[in-house]
Amino acid sequence: MSGAEVVATLLGLLGVGLMVRQHVWAWPVGIVQVILSAWVFWAARLYSDAVLQGIFLVLQAYGWWAWTLGRTRAGETLPVTRLGGRGAAGFTLAGLLATAAWGEGMRRLTDAALPHADAFILVFSVLAQWLQARKRLECWLVWIVVNFAAVGVYAARGLLLFAGLYAVFLFLALVGYRAWRRTEVRP
Numbered sequence: 531m532s533g534a535e536v537v538a539t540l541l542g543l544l545g546v547g548l549m550v551r552q553h554v555w556a557w558p559v560g561i562v563q564v565i566l567s568a569w570v571f572w573a574a575r576l577y578s579d580a581v582l583q584g585i586f587l588v589l590q591a592y593g594w595w596a597w598t599l600g601r602t603r604a605g606e607t608l609p610v611t612r613l614g615g616r617g618a619a620g621f622t623l624a625g626l627l628a629t630a631a632w633g634e635g636m637r638r639l640t641d642a643a644l645p646h647a648d649a650f651i652l653v654f655s656v657l658a659q660w661l662q663a664r665k666r667l668e669c670w671l672v673w674i675v676v677n678f679a680a681v682g683v684y685a686a687r688g689l690l691l692f693a694g695l696y697a698v699f700l701f702l703a704l705v706g707y708r709a710w711r712r713t714e715v716r717p
């Protein structure tokens with residue numbers, strides 16, 4: 531367990547707690563957290579997770595922008611809405627195809643540990659983060675599945691603090707889903 535893993539864990543808890551409350555400071559806290567996490571994952575040879583942190587960096591900046599400057603057509607801040615069945619099916623299919631492709635590439639081209647499981651975490655985390663930046667309720671459902679998978683992967687690689695963090699994230703995703711559902715704007 532490194533100092534970077536400890537600080538990233540604490541910032542991760544803070545960031546997700548802020549996200550559950552739809553607080554805009556979740557995004558800058560997340561930016562610092564993903565930079566530290568990238569370092570930890572690279573050292574553990576979880577390359578897809580390290581790459582994921584770089585993608586998260588971009589999505590964190592986008593989310594910060596979308597929540598502070600992004601507006602609806604009526605000029606209001608983004609409301610919590612649903613993706614819908616067809617959109618969810620499309621996201622799921624795209625996610626599964628991208629997971630298979632990325633995982634196979636990592637298996638063939640690197641010495642990655644657990645390449646397909648790591649690829650699943652990467653791909654579906656990106657989808658969840660994008661949905662979160664757009665305040666789509668389904669983001670929390672995706673986070674529930676991703677966090678469940680991440681607990682096993684990180685424990686298998688000896689990242690016990692991160693495994694514990696993602697177990698807490700799993701619980702917070704359940705809380706986040708309930709909290710956001712109460713503020714959802716329905717058509």
